[in-house]
Amino acid sequence: MTEQKATNVHWHEGDIGRAERGKLLGHGAATIWFTGLSGSGKSTVAVALEGVLHEQGVLAYRLDGDNVRLGINRNLGFNAEDRAENIRRVGEVAKLFVDCGAVALSSFISPYAADRDKVRALHEEAGLPFIEVFVDCSLEAAEARDPKGLYKKARAGEIKNFTGIDDPYEAPANPELHLHSDQQSLEEEVEAILALLRERGIIPAA
Amino acid sequence: MTEQKATNVHWHEGDIGRAERGKLLGHGAATIWFTGLSGSGKSTVAVALEGVLHEQGVLAYRLDGDNVRLGINRNLGFNAEDRAENIRRVGEVAKLFVDCGAVALSSFISPYAADRDKVRALHEEAGLPFIEVFVDCSLEAAEARDPKGLYKKARAGEIKNFTGIDDPYEAPANPELHLHSDQQSLEEEVEAILALLRERGIIPAA
Numbered sequence: 387m388t389e390q391k392a393t394n395v396h397w398h399e400g401d402i403g404r405a406e407r408g409k410l411l412g413h414g415a416a417t418i419w420f421t422g423l424s425g426s427g428k429s430t431v432a433v434a435l436e437g438v439l440h441e442q443g444v445l446a447y448r449l450d451g452d453n454v455r456l457g458i459n460r461n462l463g464f465n466a467e468d469r470a471e472n473i474r475r476v477g478e479v480a481k482l483f484v485d486c487g488a489v490a491l492s493s494f495i496s497p498y499a500a501d502r503d504k505v506r507a508l509h510e511e512a513g514l515p516f517i518e519v520f521v522d523c524s525l526e527a528a529e530a531r532d533p534k535g536l537y538k539k540a541r542a543g544e545i546k547n548f549t550g551i552d553d554p555y556e557a558p559a560n561p562e563l564h565l566h567s568d569q570q571s572l573e574e575e576v577e578a579i580l581a582l583l584r585e586r587g588i589i590p591a592a
Numbered sequence: 593m594t595e596q597k598a599t600n601v602h603w604h605e606g607d608i609g610r611a612e613r614g615k616l617l618g619h620g621a622a623t624i625w626f627t628g629l630s631g632s633g634k635s636t637v638a639v640a641l642e643g644v645l646h647e648q649g650v651l652a653y654r655l656d657g658d659n660v661r662l663g664i665n666r667n668l669g670f671n672a673e674d675r676a677e678n679i680r681r682v683g684e685v686a687k688l689f690v691d692c693g694a695v696a697l698s699s700f701i702s703p704y705a706a707d708r709d710k711v712r713a714l715h716e717e718a719g720l721p722f723i724e725v726f727v728d729c730s731l732e733a734a735e736a737r738d739p740k741g742l743y744k745k746a747r748a749g750e751i752k753n754f755t756g757i758d759d760p761y762e763a764p765a766n767p768e769l770h771l772h773s774d775q776q777s778l779e780e781e782v783e784a785i786l787a788l789l790r791e792r793g794i795i796p797a798a
Binding site for chain 2: 396398401402406408411433434436442443445447449458459461471478481483485486563
């Protein structure tokens with residue numbers, strides 16, 4: 387660093403790392419990876435959790451179809467290869483947010499265990515917390531909800547390779563948290579996640 | 593939102609937006625897009641700026657070759673198509689960070705005006721601030737520095753399509769800021785950016 391000439395600029399030696407950003411923000415960081423069938427309630431839980439975290443002063447950011455599929459992944463379709471690349475890119479972006487000090491909330495069906503495990507490995511290799519939350523819901527309940535009318539279209543053959551209909555959903559074997567959105571209330575789901583985040587020291591005790 | 597049962601959870605109605613995250617963080621957000629020749633000093637300025645912003649309580653995050661080329665863009669090479677896709681993805685990621693409330697510092701050569709202009713449009717369409725900083729430096733000065741020994745390799749023909757040697761660098765026509773890294777000190781460069789950020793209300797007055 388050259389001699390300081392500027393009057394009111396406090397120079398910082400070296401790179402700013404995750405620990406320093408954590409001190410600035412006053413909380414820890416993690417990727418919370420919601421996985422589950424379409425209509426299982428992933429986004430509902432993520433939106434509610436984001437709101438509660440924000441009220442607690444925690445910087446949280448959701449990655450979902452709206453800002454990812456229409457943005458960085460706009461050049462990807464829904465074949466197997468593109469689905470894998472979709473999840474890979476979301477995982478890489480989530481990792482950057484965690485590195486930046488935020489709690490990243492990813493809500494994608496992410497039906498294949500191998501793709502999710504790669505994202506987990508990506509985080510763990512870098513020493514970044516990865517919390518897989520299985521938003522479990524029976525196909526019957528998800529299909530009965532059908533918030534976007536997608537199951538109807540899949541049953542009518544208008545959508546191919548639809549998870550749960552003609553494409554598999556591989557349930558997580560060892561998720562950090564297993565929610566049952568067809569049996570638990572939204573409050574219970576959010577409380578369960580908050581409890582885990584507190585337990586792991588990612589957010590301050592209530 | 594269903595009835596509140598949880599004891600100490602403050603629910604938040606609706607999505608958390610950029611304005612609310614800005615209130616939480618206490619500052620505005622923007623993408624600062626550094627462009628210039630290899631060796632022009634983009635990363636040096638970005639690292640120094642990140643440190644100064646951090647000392648001022650501003651959440652800043654650098655996107656560069658280390659965390660992007662080896663992460664989300666690890667499946668991209670250096671041909672024209674891949675270079676364009678590289679910049680597109682970085683632009684989309686930077687946009688997400690701005691949406692999250694951070695000051696994103698992108699330092700890539702980004703030699704083609706069309707690619708940079710697409711990133712600018714991406715931000716402007718979404719009402720997000722985009723600040724293009726041209727880190728101008730003569731080819732002679734950049735080549736004399738050659739911090740990574742890349743010019744030497746390019747001159748020896750070991751690297752093809754190297755910007756400034758056998759691939760063009762298209763200087764920005766109307767950058768928000770035009771730095772001259774072969775004439776200004778690092779302090780002067782950082783001060784110029786801070787002044788612009790203050791002027792635009794992105795960071796609080798000193």
